[in-house]
Amino acid sequence: MKLISESALLGAVMVMLVLILFLRPIVAFWVTVGIITAFAGGIMLLPLLGVSWNVLSTFAVLLVIGVIVDDAIVVGENIHREVESGRREGLDAAIVGTQLVLKPVVFGVLTTIIAFAPWAILTGPTRAFTQQITFVVIASLVFSIIECMFILPAHLAHLKKEDKTKRNWLIRTQQRIADSLIWFAQNIYKPALEFALRMRYATIIFFFIIFAFSFALVMNRIVPFKFMPEIESDLVQVTIDLPEGTAFSRTLQIRDQLQAGVDTARVELDRKWGDEILRGVGTYDGGIIDGASVVASNSQVQAWIGLVPPENRPELLSTREISETIRGLVGPIQDAEEINFDFTDNENDTGVRFALNHPDLDRLREASAVVQQQLASYADAYDIGDNLTASADELQISLKPGAESLDVTLSDVATQVRQAYFGQEVQRLPREGEDVRVMVRLPKSARTDLDSLENLRIRIRDPNGQIRSVPITQVADFTYAPGINRIIRRNRTRSVSVFAEVLGDGGRNEVIADMDLNFWPEFQQQFPDIERGFAGGFEEEQRFFNELNMLGVGAIVCMYILLAIAFRSYAQPILLMTAIPFAFTGAVMGHWITGESMAMFSLFGVAAAAGVVINDNLVLVDFVNRKRAEGIGAVQALIDAGVSRFRPILLTSVTTFVGILPLIAERSIQAQFLKPMVISLGYAVAFAIFVSLFLVPTMYAVGVEIGRVFRWSWGGRPYRKIGESYTGEVTIDSEELIGTSAESPRPMPAE
Numbered sequence: 001m002k003l004i005s006e007s008a009l010l011g012a013v014m015v016m017l018v019l020i021l022f023l024r025p026i027v028a029f030w031v032t033v034g035i036i037t038a039f040a041g042g043i044m045l046l047p048l049l050g051v052s053w054n055v056l057s058t059f060a061v062l063l064v065i066g067v068i069v070d071d072a073i074v075v076g077e078n079i080h081r082e083v084e085s086g087r088r089e090g091l092d093a094a095i096v097g098t099q100l101v102l103k104p105v106v107f108g109v110l111t112t113i114i115a116f117a118p119w120a121i122l123t124g125p126t127r128a129f130t131q132q133i134t135f136v137v138i139a140s141l142v143f144s145i146i147e148c149m150f151i152l153p154a155h156l157a158h159l160k161k162e163d164k165t166k167r168n169w170l171i172r173t174q175q176r177i178a179d180s181l182i183w184f185a186q187n188i189y190k191p192a193l194e195f196a197l198r199m200r201y202a203t204i205i206f207f208f209i210i211f212a213f214s215f216a217l218v219m220n221r222i223v224p225f226k227f228m229p230e231i232e233s234d235l236v237q238v239t240i241d242l243p244e245g246t247a248f249s250r251t252l253q254i255r256d257q258l259q260a261g262v263d264t265a266r267v268e269l270d271r272k273w274g275d276e277i278l279r280g281v282g283t284y285d286g287g288i289i290d291g292a293s294v295v296a297s298n299s300q301v302q303a304w305i306g307l308v309p310p311e312n313r314p315e316l317l318s319t320r321e322i323s324e325t326i327r328g329l330v331g332p333i334q335d336a337e338e339i340n341f342d343f344t345d346n347e348n349d350t351g352v353r354f355a356l357n358h359p360d361l362d363r364l365r366e367a368s369a370v371v372q373q374q375l376a377s378y379a380d381a382y383d384i385g386d387n388l389t390a391s392a393d394e395l396q397i398s399l400k401p402g403a404e405s406l407d408v409t410l411s412d413v414a415t416q417v418r419q420a421y422f423g424q425e426v427q428r429l430p431r432e433g434e435d436v437r438v439m440v441r442l443p444k445s446a447r448t449d450l451d452s453l454e455n456l457r458i459r460i461r462d463p464n465g466q467i468r469s470v471p472i473t474q475v476a477d478f479t480y481a482p483g484i485n486r487i488i489r490r491n492r493t494r495s496v497s498v499f500a501e502v503l504g505d506g507g508r509n510e511v512i513a514d515m516d517l518n519f520w521p522e523f524q525q526q527f528p529d530i531e532r533g534f535a536g537g538f539e540e541e542q543r544f545f546n547e548l549n550m551l552g553v554g555a556i557v558c559m560y561i562l563l564a565i566a567f568r569s570y571a572q573p574i575l576l577m578t579a580i581p582f583a584f585t586g587a588v589m590g591h592w593i594t595g596e597s598m599a600m601f602s603l604f605g606v607a608a609a610a611g612v613v614i615n616d617n618l619v620l621v622d623f624v625n626r627k628r629a630e631g632i633g634a635v636q637a638l639i640d641a642g643v644s645r646f647r648p649i650l651l652t653s654v655t656t657f658v659g660i661l662p663l664i665a666e667r668s669i670q671a672q673f674l675k676p677m678v679i680s681l682g683y684a685v686a687f688a689i690f691v692s693l694f695l696v697p698t699m700y701a702v703g704v705e706i707g708r709v710f711r712w713s714w715g716g717r718p719y720r721k722i723g724e725s726y727t728g729e730v731t732i733d734s735e736e737l738i739g740t741s742a743e744s745p746r747p748m749p750a751e
Contacts, residue, residue, distance in 0.1 A: 014658045015069065015658055015659045018655050018658055019031055019032060019073075019655065020174070021178070022177065023073075023077070024178070026159065027076050027080050027156070027159070030076060031152070034072045034147050034155070035065070035069055038146075038148075039140055039143075041140075041146065042144075043057075043061075045143065046135070046136065046139060056133055056136075057133075057136050059674045059678075060137050060140075061140060063604060063605070063677065063681060064608055065659045067112050067141065067612055068144045069651075070108070070612055070615045070648070070652040071108070071145075071148045072144075072147075074104070074615075074648055075098055075101060075105065075148045075149075076152060077647070077648055078098070078101050079093055079097030079098065080156070081097065082096055082097040083097075083159050084162065090159075093156075093157075094157035095153065098148075098153045102149070104615070104618035104621075105148055105618075105619075107562060107563065107618055108615035108618045108619075109141050109144060111559045111562060111563065111618075112141055112607075112610075112615070113137075113141055113142075114558050114562070115555060115580075115611055116138060116611075118552055119131070119133065119604070119607075120135065122547050122548065122551070123547065124540060124543060124544060125540065126540070126600065181646070181650065182647065185642075185643045186643060189693065192694075193638070193642050196697070197635055197638065198723075200698040200701050201702065204698055204702065207691070210589075211582060214588035214589055217592055222592065223591045223598055224597045224598070225509065225597065226597045226598070227541040227544070227599065227600050234306065235304060235305065236303075236322065236323045236342070236343045237303070238258065238304075238340070238341050240254060240302075240333060240338075240339050240340075241339075242299045242301070243335065243337055246335070248298065251296045251301060252296055254333055254336070255295070255296040257330060257331065259292070260330075261327075261329040262292045262294065262330075265325050266288070266292075268325065268329070269287070269288035270288055270289075273313070273314055287308070288307060288308055289306070289307060289322075290306040320343055323341045326341070327341050327382070327383075327501075336383075337387075352381075352499065352500055352511055352512060353499040353534065353535040354532060354533070355490055355496070355497055355532065355533045356495065356530050356531070357490050357491060357531040358493065358494065358530050358531065364494065364495075365496075367527045367530050368386045368388060372384050372385070374523075375498070380502050380510075380511070381500040381501070381502055381507075382500065382501050382502075383499075384498075384499070384500040385500075386496050386497060387497045387499075388496045394480070395450070395453075395478055396478070397413060397476050398476065398477050399476055403476070406462075406475060407461050408458070408460045412458070413475065413476050416458045417453075417458075420441060420442050423439035424439065424440050425438065425439055426440050453472065454471075456471070456472045457470060457471055458470065490533075497535045499535075548603075556577070560574075563618075567622075567625070575696060575699050575700060575703065576614055576618060576696075578691070578695065578699065579613030579614045579617055579688070580614075582691045583610040583687075583688065584684075586609060586684035586685070587605055587681075589687065590682060591680070593683070594679055598676060599676040601674065601676045601677040602680040603680075604677050605677045605678065605679065605680025608681050609680065609681050609685050609688060612652060612653070613684075616649045616688065616692040617696050619645060619648070620641050620642070620645050620697075621696070623637075623640075623644065623645060624700060627641065634701060634704040635701065635725075635726040636726050636727065638700060638701060640730055643730050645692075646693065649689060649692050653686055656682070657682045657685055661682070701723075704722055
């Protein structure tokens with residue numbers, strides 16, 4: 001918690017520094033205060049939602065920093081623009097500046113809330129995480145609207161037009177840095193946007209090729225997906241379960257075998273990595289394996305193997321690799337029921353587990369053997385087994401044909417066998433305040449010798465109603481069969497779980513994909529009566545994604561309806577919601593670049609990044625719509641909007657990325673849990689810069705062009721080529737580009 005808080009504080013300081021560099025200092029100060037106020041207000045609401053302050057809460061606040069920063073920058077810069085342009089001042093500038101961006105800011109926050117809402121109503125064990133993050137996000141966003149619409153304008157109502165004659169060297173330096181963004185927007189971005197609009201169809205195709213490429217990375221498991229991230233631990237826990245009745249001497253042999261494997265691994269790992277550990281850390285005196293405790297009980301061997309903390313070991317050495325090294329050196333344990341090496345802090349399921357259902361136990365055994373044989377064909381699969389392993393042979397009693405004629409049932413026989421060997425309570429005697437049970441049963445010598453069963457006589461009732469005893473062998477047969485520890489049922493049917501551990505990060509997904517393609521179709525033909533499915537963690541994953549897909553579709557429909565109402569258009573909401581797939585693209589590319597696997601928490605980062613991009617798109621499209629309502633052409637409005645919105649869009653993405661950069665670089669155990677989320681958010685908002693500045697304008701232009709074609713073909717209106725009225729220059733007032741350099745940008749040829 002301390003490391004996460006320190007990283008979050010460092011990120012907040014870096015965000016403030018970025019804002020001060022590129023905004024007027026007084027505006028940057030009040031925007032930063034506004035961000036802090038929004039978070040503080042959201043935190044105040046947490047007790048009402050039953051949420052405590054913890055690592056997840058801390059990061060949930062960072063998760064929406066992009067949306068909150070964007071809202072604060074948009075409102076603050078718009079008020080600043082009104083003041084600097086000289087059109088209004090004081091309270092009037094604050095009110096009008098806020099009103100101009102009221103619709104995009106409010107609807108941007110509402111769409112982000114809708115994007116997160118499904119996570120709060122999921123079922124299952126993951127709800128404990130998802131609901132807490134969602135409540136913190138929604139509370140912060142709700143208060144951010146209050147802050148941006150009321151508190152921040154009140155602070156900036158006292159803003160005066162800057163006196164440029166009274167600038168000191170520090171302010172002049174800051175102004176030159178701020179001017180550099182405006183210069184870049186006019187001299188670099190504007191020509192690039194003009195080129196993208198001229199090549200609009202190629203631009204759109206280019207972006208969708210990138211999207212297809214990111215999708216292929218996931219589908220081909222180049223970027224593997226894990227339901228929960230593997231949290232690098234400093235402890236490997238080993239559990240080896242043996243069949244009940246295993247001799248304790250055998251248990252001790254396995255304990256010694258495990259201890260020998262740990263000792264060998266210690267030597268090999270220190271030989272390979274030890275010097276690097278000492279050079280990298282200096283103050284750490286131990287080796288890779290810092291200690292181990294191996295214990296044996298009746299039918300189980302357990303070990304706790306301490307490791308050097310993740311932040312103190314070489315970056316290429318993972319806990320998984322250490323665990324797999326130990327497992328390989330321990331060697332095979334043929335008579336073990338299940339072997340588990342847990343090397344994560346969150347008890348992540350790293351293997352595969354399949355459930356087979358059928359009423360007939362023998363049929364299940366046959367099917368289980370076939371699945372295990374298939375799993376054994378994979379080089380990366382090990383510790384293969386099922387949960388039908390017998391503890392020991394058991395004696396099964398069945399009635400002989402015709403035994404019912406003696407008026408005896410199997411229950412009668414079983415009851416009398418139990419009375420003979422376990423005993424029957426006949427009396428209780430009070431002794432020293434307690435009852436002493438008096439049991440009648442066979443002598444110990446008979447109870448420990450199975451041959452005595454053949455001499456056992458049971459009581460039956462003859463046709464005359466008289467009770468007499470006969471040898472048990474006259475009415476019952478005895479057979480030996482494998483015993484069963486437990487009976488497991490799924491969906492009211494007897495079930496068996498077949499499992500295996502798999503080497504490597506993406507090994508599990510590769511095994512599952514290959515079995516889906518090459519094994520299960522043949523298996524269903526061989527065992528058409530077997531019902532199969534996933535068990536363990538993978539079953540929970542399937543249930544989670546089924547729910548999330550259903551709720552996600554509902555959220556997208558709600559977002560579409562909300563945006564359609566706001567913009568009075570059926571097409572523009574689709575344009576705005578392109579943020580969602582391209583936020584996913586940015587997240588995938590981020591995981592690909594960093595070499596991290598995607599996880600459930602990556603989707604939180606995608607949702608947060610989509611909120612940032614939708615927010616930017618809303619303000620951009622709203623600006624274009626207002627310009628077009630004034631009679632300005634589509635291309636001219638898009639160029640004006642792009643240049644005007646360049647700085648806030650860039651600052652939103654940069655501040656979001658900078659704010660979480662310390663967490664991306666953090667290697668502590670606590671940070672590993674959140675890393676998929678921060679990678680998704682950071683890289684998605686970075687990619688969002690290009691989506692908002694290039695893809696959205698080009699798609700808007702294509703939409704306008706398609707509309708003109710339809711009006712020409714169906715309505716008989718004259719067709720006007722898009723961009724024919726574009727002058728090649730920005731038509732917004734120079735005062736609106738706050739900090740504009742005196743040098744005018746070079747005009748581009750008209751389209």
